[in-house]
Amino acid sequence: MGGALDPAVATGRNLARAALADLGPGSRIVVAVSGGADSLALAAVTAFVAEREAYELSGMVVDHQLQDGSAAVAARAAEQLAGLGIPSEVVAVDVGTAGGPEASARRARYAALERTAAEAILLAHTLDDQAETVLLGLGRGSGPRSIAGMSPVDGVLRRPFLTLRRVDTERICQAYGLQWWTDPHNSDPGYRRSRLRAELMPLLEDVLGGGVAEALARTADQVRSDSLYLDDAAAAVELPLDVPTLTDLHPALRSRVLRRGALEAGADGSALTAAHLAALDRLVTDWHGQVRIELPGGIACVREGDSLSYVRTPVGG
Ligand SMILES: Nc1ncnc2c1ncn2[C@@H]1O[C@H](COP(=O)(O)OP(=O)(O)OP(=O)(O)O)[C@@H](O)[C@H]1O
Numbered sequence: 001m002g003g004a005l006d007p008a009v010a011t012g013r014n015l016a017r018a019a020l021a022d023l024g025p026g027s028r029i030v031v032a033v034s035g036g037a038d039s040l041a042l043a044a045v046t047a048f049v050a051e052r053e054a055y056e057l058s059g060m061v062v063d064h065q066l067q068d069g070s071a072a073v074a075a076r077a078a079e080q081l082a083g084l085g086i087p088s089e090v091v092a093v094d095v096g097t098a099g100g101p102e103a104s105a106r107r108a109r110y111a112a113l114e115r116t117a118a119e120a121i122l123l124a125h126t127l128d129d130q131a132e133t134v135l136l137g138l139g140r141g142s143g144p145r146s147i148a149g150m151s152p153v154d155g156v157l158r159r160p161f162l163t164l165r166r167v168d169t170e171r172i173c174q175a176y177g178l179q180w181w182t183d184p185h186n187s188d189p190g191y192r193r194s195r196l197r198a199e200l201m202p203l204l205e206d207v208l209g210g211g212v213a214e215a216l217a218r219t220a221d222q223v224r225s226d227s228l229y230l231d232d233a234a235a236a237v238e239l240p241l242d243v244p245t246l247t248d249l250h251p252a253l254r255s256r257v258l259r260r261g262a263l264e265a266g267a268d269g270s271a272l273t274a275a276h277l278a279a280l281d282r283l284v285t286d287w288h289g290q291v292r293i294e295l296p297g298g299i300a301c302v303r304e305g306d307s308l309s310y311v312r313t314p315v316g317g
Contacts, residue, residue, distance in 0.1 A: 064108065121156050
């Protein structure tokens with residue numbers, strides 16, 4: 001890169017540096033690259049930081065094999081990484097269809113990423129992604145868990161670009177001379193997220209004024225902080241559960257304790273809805289002799305007298 005440093009590049013490098021600041025030299029870092037502007041930009045600024053901090057950086061490109069030409073897109077992404085001096089691996093995954101192709105692709109992608117033995121796996125979600133996630137969560141009515149958006153650190157996963165605008169990732173790519181791939185799904189009105197991006201966000205900016213995306217992302221941060229506090233408080237409540245104790249809990253805590261009990265018993269967290277939690281709550285607070293609530297993942301919550309327990313539903317039963 002010649003000439004003056006683009007401010008977006010400087011910001012991107014600072015974000016990558018800050019996101020990895022706790023790691024020592026030699027740490028293995030994997031950047032997850034789709035070939036889009038977001039992840040290529042993240043790879044570029046992380047390569048800069050990795051060289052200075054002596055991190056061992058590599059890229060992973062997942063080929064979901066869902067679209068024609070996906071192997072070529074993946075190969076092109078790997079080529080761009082090579083141009084940045086980043087060795088990479090292209091992993092082709094077999095995506096099932098359970099829960100729809102998008103959800104299956106996501107599951108297969110995260111599984112492939114988490115198989116890598118890295119201290120940190122970097123994802124390039126931006127502030128715009130965060131704002132869209134909050135809006136989608138609001139529309140689903142699924143409560144603080146989804147309005148809280150994505151966390152900058154989630155186990156081994158890190159998201160350094162959550163405060164960076166998408167347009168800045170394009171600037172970074174331009175500054176590095178990178179050619180990014182534009183996913184045709186992003187402009188396909190058949191996808192709710194695409195319409196939200198193309199139609200709803202501009203309308204919101206028009207009605208509410210600029211800075212809506214930032215405001216939504218800030219809301220996510222605030223809700224996440226409150227939610228984490230309540231989750232911690234719920235984690236401190238001892239299980240198994242008895243009805244008088246549960247009745248005395250604040251509803252915000254009770255719903256979390258009930259959810260935690262279900263998850264610890266093996267319920268499928270991704271399929272556990274607000275309606276399931278409301279039904280569990282009624283087992284405590286609005287009891288008319290109902291004895292069990294079936295939950296996703298082959299688990300049931302059973303009330304016997306004043307005690308609640310989670311049991312595995314017998315296969316075929
Ligand atoms: N095919 C891929 N190979 C490797 N990494 C990918 C791939 N697709 C996406 N990623 C990583 O995941 C990040 C988010 O991508 P995207 O916004 O497309 O995900 P999504 O489908 O919305 O799902 P989620 O947000 O749950 O990851 C990207 O910035 C990139 O780091």
